[in-house]
Each structure stands twice: as C-alpha cells, then as structure tokens.
Amino acid sequence: MHRLPRPVWTWVAPAAAWAALSVSGLGGLFNIVVAAALVGAVLAAVHHAEVVAHRIGEPYGTLVLAIAVTVIEVALIVSLMISGGEAEAALARDTVFAAVMIILNGLVGLCLLVGAIRHREQSFGQAGVSASLATIAALAILTLVLPNYTLTTPGPTYSNSQLAFVGLVSLVLYGVFVLVQTVRHRDYFLPKGPVAGDEEAHAPPPSNAAALASLALLVASLGAVVLLAKALAPAMKAAVKDAGAPEAVVGVIIAALVLLPESLAAVRAARADRLQTSLNLGLGSALASIGLTIPTVAVVSLAAGWPLALGLDAKATVLLLLTLIVATLSLGAGRTTVLQGAVHLVIFAVYLFTTVVP
Numbered sequence: 001m002h003r004l005p006r007p008v009w010t011w012v013a014p015a016a017a018w019a020a021l022s023v024s025g026l027g028g029l030f031n032i033v034v035a036a037a038l039v040g041a042v043l044a045a046v047h048h049a050e051v052v053a054h055r056i057g058e059p060y061g062t063l064v065l066a067i068a069v070t071v072i073e074v075a076l077i078v079s080l081m082i083s084g085g086e087a088e089a090a091l092a093r094d095t096v097f098a099a100v101m102i103i104l105n106g107l108v109g110l111c112l113l114v115g116a117i118r119h120r121e122q123s124f125g126q127a128g129v130s131a132s133l134a135t136i137a138a139l140a141i142l143t144l145v146l147p148n149y150t151l152t153t154p155g156p157t158y159s160n161s162q163l164a165f166v167g168l169v170s171l172v173l174y175g176v177f178v179l180v181q182t183v184r185h186r187d188y189f190l191p192k193g194p195v196a197g198d199e200e201a202h203a204p205p206p207s208n209a210a211a212l213a214s215l216a217l218l219v220a221s222l223g224a225v226v227l228l229a230k231a232l233a234p235a236m237k238a239a240v241k242d243a244g245a246p247e248a249v250v251g252v253i254i255a256a257l258v259l260l261p262e263s264l265a266a267v268r269a270a271r272a273d274r275l276q277t278s279l280n281l282g283l284g285s286a287l288a289s290i291g292l293t294i295p296t297v298a299v300v301s302l303a304a305g306w307p308l309a310l311g312l313d314a315k316a317t318v319l320l321l322l323t324l325i326v327a328t329l330s331l332g333a334g335r336t337t338v339l340q341g342a343v344h345l346v347i348f349a350v351y352l353f354t355t356v357v358p
Helices: 009-023 030-056 060-088 091-119 126-144 160-184 208-242 248-271 275-304 314-330 338-356
Strands: none
Touching: 009 030, 009 208, 030 060, 030 208, 030 248, 060 091, 060 160, 060 208, 060 248, 060 275, 091 126, 091 248, 091 275, 091 314, 091 338, 126 160, 126 275, 126 314, 160 275, 208 248, 248 275, 248 338, 314 338
C-alpha cells in the first residue's frame, strides 16, 4: 500500500497552487500562471476525491466530493458578495442556475454520450435517480421560479421572512436527501456491481494513511481552487464586460470552474461503465449547489440587509422547466443510449448561446 498519495504531481500541484497565490494580484501574464495552477489544483482534487471515494465506498465517496465542491462554490459566491455589496444581488441566482444547467444538461449529457459511445447502452438504479430529480425539481422551483410570483415584494425577490423560510426549507430538503442516500435507502444509490475489466472497481482500497493523506490534500486543493478563482474574478469580470457579454456569463464561468473537479470524475466513471457513480456525482452536486448555497447566501443577505434577486427571467424559466422535464424522461427508464446524451447536450448548447446572445 502507498503511504503517500501517488503519483508525485498529485501533491506537488496543490503546493504549486498555493504558491501561485503570491503572484495572483500582479495581473498581465501572471494571470496565465494563476490559471495553470488552478487547473493543476482541479486535477489534483479529482484524484484525491477518487482515492477517498474508493476507500469509503459508495455513495459516501461521491457525497464527499459533491459537498466539498459546493463548499467552494458557496465560499466563492459569499466572498464576491461581500466585496461587491448590493451590486452582486443576482450573482447567487446566476451561479446556482448555471450549476443546475451545467450539471443536468452539460455533465449528464456528456456522461450519457461518452458512456453510450463506448458501451452502446448503460444501466443505473432508477429509484435513486428519481429521488434525486424529484428533490432537484422542488428545490429549483422554490428558489429560482417562485420568487417571481410572490406578492409581498415586487420583482424577483423574497421578503425577509420568505427568504428565511425558503432557505430553511432548502436546507431541510437537502438534509433529508442525504439521510436517504446514506442511511435509509443507501441501496438505491449503489452501483449494480463492478464491471468486468474496470480496474478501479476491482483494485484493493487504499490504506487508511493514504486515504487520510488524500483527504487532507483534497481540502488543500479545493481551498486553492476557490482562492485562485477569486483572484481571477476581477480579470474575468473585466473580460466579460469588454466582450459586451451579459453579467450572467460571470455566473456561468464561476459554476464551470467549481464544477470542473467532479465533472472530470463523472466522465471518467461513465467511460468505465459506472454510470451510477456518474449520476450520483452530478445529481448530488446539483442538490448540494441549491440546498447549501441558497441558505448560506440568504443568511448573508439578511445579515447585511442586501437585496437578493433569486427569480429567473422568462427565458431562463423556460429552459429550466424544459431541462427538468427532459431529465425526468431521459433518466426514467433506467437505461440510456446516445440519444439521451445528445438531447441534453443540445439543450446545454442552447442555454450557453442564449446566455451570451439573450
């Protein structure tokens, strides 16, 4: 058994990422160094998350990565809200909506397509996926659509009492889902069995020392990701503004950055014919993104007295509803082909295009 995480780059990359923070404020060509360090930290996070997941087993492994990445997302959003004040009222909405669209269309579509191209048809446990989709639908509508139709306050906002109540409800729903996933109905989320030829499934689990080392390096990698992403945020916002793109593009970029570690892990699992693991990662991350982000930003908004715009516009609402309907239909049979993957990716392409060209 390895006493230290291998290969060497998996612990050198987080150290290099933290070192890159020293040049993060210099701008110019140094932004390239920061971006390269960010990518290295993301790749290292994927590796260490997989080591931890292999040690503790499913579905706890995917839950660790989903929550860890969501903590990064929340920290990044909150830090940008605090630095930007009331001007960032829509940042949480844009980022959470982008995360949902990236996961349910981009990530799920890519996993289905990649897996089906290599294995023709893949199967998964329908009970767990249906439970995940039902919870995602409830959370998404309550947090991103309902604010447009309440009467206490005008516009896409909740009143203070409504915001506190919806934040609490979101946290409760996510907590119940985690209980079901890890205790009450854990078998719903377990892979149907190791696939022949899947080296990861048959490989012996790492030692406790290796798993603990990877857990520490996972935290270090994700911490570097959020700090480097925050350092790149001003340059990113300036580039979006100079390009004449809508501010919602910033939310898409933030969501894409924080979701990159689990996206890579999910696609690798799909290629290895472990679609259940891919869906656990993707859908669990969408749930964590809403169920943990909204309560946190609600607390920040109420404490600071800042407005929090949550309601989506009509275009985004239509795309969200289409996504939820298509996801329910495409993942409702327990088996997938290239067609389902292509449909999700087309919706994702439409979302990206209409975000840039509204």
